Amino acid sequence: MTIKIINAVLAVLCGVGGAVVLFYLLNKLTDLFPRRMHERVKPYVFILPAFAAISLYLLFPFFQTVVYSFANRDSTAWVGLQNYSDLLGDRGFQQTLFNTLLWILVVPALTIVLGLLIATLADRLRPGGEKFTKTIIFLPLAISAVGAGTIWTFIYTQRPPGQAQIGLLNAIWTLLGGDPVAWLQLSTGRLNSLLLMVILIWTQAGFAMVLLSAAIKGVPSDTLEAARIDGAAEGRIFFAIIVPQIRATIITVFITVIIGVLKTFDIVYVMTNGNFNTNVIALSYYQQQFVNRNSGSAAAIVVLLMIVMIPIMAYQVRQFRAQEVAR
Amino acid sequence: MSGTRSVTTTAAPGRSATGSGGFTGTRKGRARAKSGDIGKPAPLWVRTVLALLCLLWIVPVFGLAFTSLRDRVDATDTGWWSVFTSPSQLSRLTVENYSQVIAQADLGTALVNSLAITIPATIIPILIAAFAAYAFAFMEFWGRDVLLVLIVSLLVVPNQVALTPLLNIYGQLGVNGQFIAAWLAHIGFGMSLAVYLIRNYMATLPKEVIESAKIDGASHYQTFWKLIVPMSVPALASFAIFQFLWVWNDLLVALVFIGPGGNQPLTIALVSLLGQQGQGWQLVAAGGFFTMILPILVFLSLQRYFVRGLTAGSVKG
Numbered sequence: 001m002t003i004k005i006i007n008a009v010l011a012v013l014c015g016v017g018g019a020v021v022l023f024y025l026l027n028k029l030t031d032l033f034p035r036r037m038h039e040r041v042k043p044y045v046f047i048l049p050a051f052a053a054i055s056l057y058l059l060f061p062f063f064q065t066v067v068y069s070f071a072n073r074d075s076t077a078w079v080g081l082q083n084y085s086d087l088l089g090d091r092g093f094q095q096t097l098f099n100t101l102l103w104i105l106v107v108p109a110l111t112i113v114l115g116l117l118i119a120t121l122a123d124r125l126r127p128g129g130e131k132f133t134k135t136i137i138f139l140p141l142a143i144s145a146v147g148a149g150t151i152w153t154f155i156y157t158q159r160p161p162g163q164a165q166i167g168l169l170n171a172i173w174t175l176l177g178g179d180p181v182a183w184l185q186l187s188t189g190r191l192n193s194l195l196l197m198v199i200l201i202w203t204q205a206g207f208a209m210v211l212l213s214a215a216i217k218g219v220p221s222d223t224l225e226a227a228r229i230d231g232a233a234e235g236r237i238f239f240a241i242i243v244p245q246i247r248a249t250i251i252t253v254f255i256t257v258i259i260g261v262l263k264t265f266d267i268v269y270v271m272t273n274g275n276f277n278t279n280v281i282a283l284s285y286y287q288q289q290f291v292n293r294n295s296g297s298a299a300a301i302v303v304l305l306m307i308v309m310i311p312i313m314a315y316q317v318r319q320f321r322a323q324e325v326a327r
Numbered sequence: 328m329s330g331t332r333s334v335t336t337t338a339a340p341g342r343s344a345t346g347s348g349g350f351t352g353t354r355k356g357r358a359r360a361k362s363g364d365i366g367k368p369a370p371l372w373v374r375t376v377l378a379l380l381c382l383l384w385i386v387p388v389f390g391l392a393f394t395s396l397r398d399r400v401d402a403t404d405t406g407w408w409s410v411f412t413s414p415s416q417l418s419r420l421t422v423e424n425y426s427q428v429i430a431q432a433d434l435g436t437a438l439v440n441s442l443a444i445t446i447p448a449t450i451i452p453i454l455i456a457a458f459a460a461y462a463f464a465f466m467e468f469w470g471r472d473v474l475l476v477l478i479v480s481l482l483v484v485p486n487q488v489a490l491t492p493l494l495n496i497y498g499q500l501g502v503n504g505q506f507i508a509a510w511l512a513h514i515g516f517g518m519s520l521a522v523y524l525i526r527n528y529m530a531t532l533p534k535e536v537i538e539s540a541k542i543d544g545a546s547h548y549q550t551f552w553k554l555i556v557p558m559s560v561p562a563l564a565s566f567a568i569f570q571f572l573w574v575w576n577d578l579l580v581a582l583v584f585i586g587p588g589g590n591q592p593l594t595i596a597l598v599s600l601l602g603q604q605g606q607g608w609q610l611v612a613a614g615g616f617f618t619m620i621l622p623i624l625v626f627l628s629l630q631r632y633f634v635r636g637l638t639a640g641s642v643k644g
Contacts, residue, residue, distance in 0.1 A: 004506075054481065136381045139623065144577075146597045263486075302488050312483055316479055
């Protein structure tokens, strides 16, 4: 055990020390170039290690994954578009796509509504109360998806009728006269998927709140004063004056939560493992790769996921450009 | 660290001081809303709605915390809330579950593993990213804008795109299941966010400082170490917190590259605990709470940096 910690400390020392030495040597190396070349070469030297990491761990593997998606399960023969047509024709995968779409439609919207509500209301509290409220709402962001799953298991769990319910939801439900329900197995109206989404919303609302709150505080006070003098109601002020001015932030939060939703793997993995019609695309990759051992199909799923991401990526880049111009 | 030099947000281009490092922050020139009613409490309905929401948010955590302290019989026969209705249970609350689950599920080892994975994966990328960020912020070079856009696009890319090929490479190198497999993966996956966050911060530093250093004959290398790194500490810290929470809470990378067994981190240990609920709910709860203590403490004590990081670059791959 101590060996592991010593190893970790050694890794930090070697990693950081190695980086320092590397940059030092690279810097010395560029000094060997003729003086007027320095300014040209140095930037590339500075970005080299970072781009080496990015190329090795994202770019190269991504191209490899695209290649795999046209090959069979152990990447030994080409199959053309077979993996894609198999996936899209598969009833189970269609359900997975539908569920993913549902997550995209529900989670970002609810997260933003909650984040806006809390940010707006907490803004009216005194600083102490505001900080306290925000800390509580923000806290789940520090909790892992596995941890959050554990926490919510104690809400959703179910005991046979007649026994005392130890899950909070069933306790309330039976108190109201219902029979205990196995909530996470109940896919009628995709109720179980919605209950899983609640967990993600619970962790993400704090994130939305922080960004939206910062934006609301940035709304110029004179526009609000003017509206108040004109006798506008608070609700009217919120929708007609505040919301339009924080539109950019709302969209950013929306995009970020969508990205999070598309990557959601652990919550579903821990709670239902995709059973009872709750599967989502990021989990189905894992199942194809590590349960079915089908690299071709898994790679095709990832490529489909990337295709869904492209518009988001394009938007992100456009947003970044606009921000750079404003700088 | 006050609102004066905060990071410009992706969210609100050109607007200053949105993320001033704290929740309530400093409100430059803001004499609205609270101006008239400073010291006056908010309307009752506002406080009621917020109190209800807070309750809704914290009750699940309370449930876990209480369950983790109850004895086996209580935890099996009644819900955790009966602690309030039958106070006799209070006397039976125990920390026994913690010592039991730590011994039984070997959470001590898993904790050490989590630390051993997280610490290098958090600290090593910082310097590498800082150098790249410096080049992007202060140097002119051919291809700079294209590479920067590449970094921004990669913020969106899910890690899943890289896992299978990496697994094959790791297999050939024979490093699967070892910490180095996870370290390198987390360094690679976190790099684009690191460069992006730190560069955004550096871009807000005054250019004159760099210029005058140059006139004084300082090289880029010296300027980086002597001036820019000390000035960028807030950005470096906020990336470090991001990366710490990200790696500590990660399940996917750990499952793929480390897997269950002697090197498993807490997240994997907790998944297997959840699969064995027959051992008792109180143990699952204690184990779950045990995995959360450190990130919650880190989070609460370093919140301001975390908020700053969020408002600076609100995307994470």
